[in-house]
Amino acid sequence: MLLVDRVPLTALCAAVALCAALAGCSPQPEEKASGKGDASASCAPGKLATEVPGKxxxxxxxxxxxxxxxxxxxxxxxxxxxxxxxxxxxxxxxxxxxxxxxxxxxxxxxxxxxxxxxxxxxxxxxxxxxxxxxxxxxxxxxxRQAVIALKSSKAARAKSVADLKDVKLGAQVGTTSLDFINEVVKPAQHPAVYQKNDFAKSALKNGQVDAIVVDLPTAFYITGAEVPEAEVVGQFPDSGARPxxxxxxxxxxxxxxxxxxxxxxxxxxxxxxxxxxxxxxxxxxxxxxxx
Known part of the structure; x- marks a missing residue:
C-alpha cells in the first residue's frame, strides 16, 4: 500500500473528505480586527449586532x-x-x-x-x-465654519481673517470651531472657551466676547431666530486637502x-x-x- 509520510494514502483521503464535510481543516486567513471592518461584512437588514438586539x-x-x-x-x-x-x-x-x-x-x-x-x-x-x-x-x-458678531461690534466689520486677530473670540470646547480660531485666525487674545454653544451665545449677547465661531447653518439659525441683534460676518474657506x-x-x-x-x-x-x-x-x- 502507498504511504505518504507513514500515513496510508487511503486513510489520508478519507480524512481530507471528512475534513471538507466539516467545513474544512485548512487554516483560514486571520480576519482583520479593526473599527472599519471588512467591506464584505454582512449588513443584513435589521440583523446587525447592535447594542440592544433588534434595536x-x-x-x-x-x-x-x-x-x-x-x-x-x-x-x-x-x-x-x-x-x-x-x-x-x-x-x-x-x-x-x-x-x-x-x-x-x-x-x-x-x-x-x-x-x-x-x-x-x-x-x-x-x-x-x-x-x-x-x-x-x-x-x-x-x-463650513462661520463667524457671528453683534451688529454693533467692531468684529461685524471684518472682511478678512486678519481683521479678526484683535477681537475677542469664543467657541465651544472640543470643536473644530475652536480649532479654526486657534489655527487659522491665531488671535492676539486667547479665545473664550465654553462647555456648550448656549453659553457662547449668552457671552456674545452680554458683550463678553466680540464674536463666536460655529458651523454655517448654526450661524444662520442663531442670527435668525435666537440672537437677531447679531449677524453672520462671514465664513472660512476650506483650509486643506481634506474637506x-x-x-x-x-x-x-x-x-x-x-x-x-x-x-x-x-x-x-x-x-x-x-x-x-x-x-x-x-x-x-x-x-x-x-x-
Missing part, C-alpha cells in the same frame, strides 16, 4: 440644537440630523419604532472608551486626531462601521442627503468668505 441605539447631546434637531426632540424626525439618523436606520433595516435615542455629551461621543450607542450624530467633524479614539462613517455633511465633514461616530472597533458607511454612501448617491439638506438647512445661504 438601533443613536446618541446625541442635550440640548439638541436647531437646525440639526427641532424643539430639542431628536426622536421627532425633524431637523437635518434627526432626519439623517432615521434615513440611515431605514437603510440598515430598522423602522422608526426600532430606533432608541440616548443622551451623550458632545465631548464624550468621541472620547476613548467603549460606547453605549451604535452610532452618535451630533455635528462631530471627522479628524485624524479623533480617529485615534473612535471610528467614523463616511461624511454626511460638508462643513471638513460631519461623520457618524462609532466605537473604535465597531463591526457596524462598514454597514453604516455603506448606508451613508447610498443616501448621498441617491440624492437623499441633498434633499434633506435642502429641506432643513435651506436658510444657510452663502456668506462672504473671509480670506
Amino acid at each position: 438601533l441605539t443613536v446618541g446625541t447631546d442635550k440640548p439638541a440644537y436647531a437646525p440639526w434637531f427641532v424643539d430639542d426632540k431628536p426622536s421627532s424626525g425633524k431637523g437635518f440630523e434627526s432626519a439623517v439618523a432615521y434615513a440611515v436606520a431605514k437603510r440598515l433595516g430598522y423602522d422608526r419604532d426600532a430606533v432608541v435615542w440616548r443622551t451623550v455629551p458632545f465631548n464624550s461621543s468621541f472620547a476613548p472608551g467603549a460606547k453605549k450607542f451604535d452610532f452618535d450624530i451630533n455635528q462631530v467633524s471627522i479628524s485624524e486626531e479623533r480617529e485615534k479614539a473612535v471610528a467614523f462613517s463616511s461624511g454626511y455633511y460638508d462643513v 471638513e465633514q460631519f461623520g457618524l461616530v462609532l466605537d473604535r472597533e465597531s463591526a457596524l462601521t462598514p454597514c453604516v458607511s455603506h448606508a451613508v454612501d447610498a443616501l448621498r448617491e441617491d440624492g437623499t442627503l441633498a434633499g434633506l439638506e435642502k429641506k432643513w438647512l435651506s436658510e444657510a445661504v452663502d456668506a462672504p468668505v473671509l480670506r
Whole structure:
C-alpha cells in the first residue's frame, strides 16, 4: 500500500473528505480586527449586532440644537440630523419604532472608551486626531465654519481673517470651531472657551466676547431666530486637502462601521442627503468668505 509520510494514502483521503464535510481543516486567513471592518461584512437588514438586539441605539447631546434637531426632540424626525439618523436606520433595516435615542455629551461621543450607542450624530467633524479614539462613517455633511458678531461690534466689520486677530473670540470646547480660531485666525487674545454653544451665545449677547465661531447653518439659525441683534460676518474657506465633514461616530472597533458607511454612501448617491439638506438647512445661504 502507498504511504505518504507513514500515513496510508487511503486513510489520508478519507480524512481530507471528512475534513471538507466539516467545513474544512485548512487554516483560514486571520480576519482583520479593526473599527472599519471588512467591506464584505454582512449588513443584513435589521440583523446587525447592535447594542440592544433588534434595536438601533443613536446618541446625541442635550440640548439638541436647531437646525440639526427641532424643539430639542431628536426622536421627532425633524431637523437635518434627526432626519439623517432615521434615513440611515431605514437603510440598515430598522423602522422608526426600532430606533432608541440616548443622551451623550458632545465631548464624550468621541472620547476613548467603549460606547453605549451604535452610532452618535451630533455635528462631530471627522479628524485624524479623533480617529485615534473612535471610528467614523463616511461624511454626511460638508462643513463650513462661520463667524457671528453683534451688529454693533467692531468684529461685524471684518472682511478678512486678519481683521479678526484683535477681537475677542469664543467657541465651544472640543470643536473644530475652536480649532479654526486657534489655527487659522491665531488671535492676539486667547479665545473664550465654553462647555456648550448656549453659553457662547449668552457671552456674545452680554458683550463678553466680540464674536463666536460655529458651523454655517448654526450661524444662520442663531442670527435668525435666537440672537437677531447679531449677524453672520462671514465664513472660512476650506483650509486643506481634506474637506471638513460631519461623520457618524462609532466605537473604535465597531463591526457596524462598514454597514453604516455603506448606508451613508447610498443616501448621498441617491440624492437623499441633498434633499434633506435642502429641506432643513435651506436658510444657510452663502456668506462672504473671509480670506
